[in-house]
Amino acid sequence: MDKVSNISFWLLTMIIPLSGVIFTVILLIVVDFITGSYASYMNGIGISSKRIGHTISKLFIYNLVIISAHFLETNIVDEIPFLKIIAGFIAITEIRSILENYTKIYGVxxxxxxxxxxxxxxxxxxxxxxxxxxxxxxxxxxx
The missing domain is CATH 1.10.287 (Helix Hairpins)
Known part of the structure; x- marks a missing residue:
């Protein structure tokens, strides 16, 4: 049990500096899921388990990419802000999807x-x- 708690503590200390970025990405994914579900409902399209699975995979993959970018930036190439670049692309992708859902809901x-x-x-x-x-x-x- 000591080994598990030591590893957990080590992992948390590595991820804590990313908590703001990770929380923001999770929030954007959740908002995209909610607006996408509402757009589907408004247009009479059913919500499928495939789409929910897509959202769950985005949660894991995006956060793994963010963690990888952070390690790359801090341990290998500290001159290039990989974390900000990658997190920015992820945020733009999610915001674009949210705005597309808005267009589907309101027609504007x-x-x-x-x-x-x-x-x-x-x-x-x-x-x-x-x-x-x-x-x-x-x-x-x-x-």
Whole structure:
């Protein structure tokens, strides 16, 4: 039992500096799963065990990659911020997926709305744009 607790303590001391990054990645994966499940529900698509398994594998694989990047950065090449680069790519991937789910739920692409908002000078035009997309989505659903 002493060997197991010693190994556990050693592993925890190696992973504790990554707790913020790991927590953020787990949070993004959970939010992606929730929004994806809700998008499936809203579009009448069932939630399958294959998709849940995909989420669970992402939890393990992403965190293993983050831990590997941390060890690579601290023990081999400390000049290149591998952890920040890899964690950034993972975060961007998950945020993109969350925004795609948002588009599936509400029928509005947040990037297009943001670009429209930047291009137009009137906030009223943006509200008109959003409401027209909501009406189109509602009409399509009723068919």
């Amino acid at each position: 692409n947040p990037f297009k709305v943001l670009l429209q908002f930047i291009k137009t000078s009137s906030f009223k035009e943006i509200l008109t744009f959003l409401s027209s997309h909501q009406r189109i989505k509602k009409i399509e659903k009723e068919k």
